[in-house]
Amino acid sequence: MDLLGSALAVSAIIFSLGVAGVLLRRNAIIVFMSIELMLNAVNLSFIALAQQLGPEGQVFVLFVMAVAAAEAVVGLAIIIAIYRHKQTVNLDKINLLSG
Amino acid sequence: MLVFNFWFFSGLAIISALLCITRRSPVVSAMWLVVTMFSIAALYIILGAQFIGAIQVLVYAGAIMVLFLFVIMLLNLGRDEPTDLPGWWGHAITFGIGTLLIVELWAVTRIVPAGEVRLPAGTMDRVMEQEGVVGAISSTLFRDFLVPFEITSVLLLAAVVGAVVLAKRRI
Numbered sequence: 001m002d003l004l005g006s007a008l009a010v011s012a013i014i015f016s017l018g019v020a021g022v023l024l025r026r027n028a029i030i031v032f033m034s035i036e037l038m039l040n041a042v043n044l045s046f047i048a049l050a051q052q053l054g055p056e057g058q059v060f061v062l063f064v065m066a067v068a069a070a071e072a073v074v075g076l077a078i079i080i081a082i083y084r085h086k087q088t089v090n091l092d093k094i095n096l097l098s099g
Numbered sequence: 100m101l102v103f104n105f106w107f108f109s110g111l112a113i114i115s116a117l118l119c120i121t122r123r124s125p126v127v128s129a130m131w132l133v134v135t136m137f138s139i140a141a142l143y144i145i146l147g148a149q150f151i152g153a154i155q156v157l158v159y160a161g162a163i164m165v166l167f168l169f170v171i172m173l174l175n176l177g178r179d180e181p182t183d184l185p186g187w188w189g190h191a192i193t194f195g196i197g198t199l200l201i202v203e204l205w206a207v208t209r210i211v212p213a214g215e216v217r218l219p220a221g222t223m224d225r226v227m228e229q230e231g232v233v234g235a236i237s238s239t240l241f242r243d244f245l246v247p248f249e250i251t252s253v254l255l256l257a258a259v260v261g262a263v264v265l266a267k268r269r270i
Contacts, residue, residue: 003105005209007146010109012204014116014135020197021120024189029125029171033132036163037116040139043155047148052217055226055235059244061151062236065158066251070258072163076170077265083174084268 007048015041028079028089032072039068105145112138125171129164136160147223149232 014037021034043061050057083089112135119131136159143152226235240248 003102003146006105006109007142008207009205010113010142012201012207013113014139015204016197016200017113017116017120019200020193023193023196024120027125027176029167029176030120030128033128033167034120036132036159037119037135040136040159043151044139044142047143047146047151051147051223054218055223055239056243058148058151058236059240061148062154062240063244063247063251065154066255069158069163070254072166073258073262074265076166077262079170080173080266089174089176 004048004052008045011041011045011048014038014044026091028082028091028094031091032075032079036068036072039064101145105142108138108141108145112142125176126168129167129171132167133160133164136164147227150236 018034018036018038018041021037022031025031025034043064046057046061046064050061079089082094086094088094115131115134115138119128119135122128122131136155140152140155140160143149143155223235230238
């Protein structure tokens with residue numbers, strides 16, 4: 001039984017929802033959660049392909065998870081630092097570099 | 100039964116992901132994201148990656164989501180605020196881009212791996228049976244990917260130091 005095509009389709013839909021979340025929301029924390037959604041969708045396609053192409057795909061998922069954990073830690077620290085300065089996490093109000 | 104479970108958890112993952120990006124309160128969003136993470140862990144197990152499924156629950160649904168909730172509570176963002184969702188034009192643009200992306204990715208899923216790179220049917224099951232679920236991953240990880248694995252530890256150290264420096268009171 002072959003679930004590869006269906007799993008890739010589900011992964012594509014979840015990835016698109018993540019992109020929509022990044023574009024739609026202005027709350028920095030929810031934008032961050034959408035990025036985690038995208039990473040998870042990519043992991044899902046790795047796992048689906050690993051079933052037919054060997055265990056290297058599963059090893060890569062481990063690496064992606066490690067990078068995602070590091071990224072979440074640093075990103076949330078940046079959000080805390082920005083909140084201290086601006087008292088907001090609304091991305092439209094964080095426009096220091098837009099002149 | 101396996102196919103039914105696959106579609107059940109796929110539907111759960113997609114619906115909770117949709118709720119995650121549309122709820123107003125960050126806490127509610129985070130809770131729906133936890134449901135998504137658990138559903139994706141179930142999908143991993145259905146697709147024959149039991150170890151990755153366990154790691155998904157531990158790392159994502161456990162550690163990373165606790166970190167998110169901790170930051171939401173720390174910044175006191177849980178209260179109801181006016182929605183940050185844009186008006187109808189924002190929805191229209193996002194819907195257009197999202198549809199385009201889905202069509203594009205759907206086209207990619209039509210591609211099947213070429214016959215020469217594809218393992219013979221049942222190879223992964225046989226490897227899993229011989230070496231165990233964890234053994235199949237660990238022999239690849241510690242033999243072929245040892246250097247990337249060690250570099251990952253440096254990355255994690257840099258992330259820890261960076262987080263401490265960034266979240267200090269005076270930056």
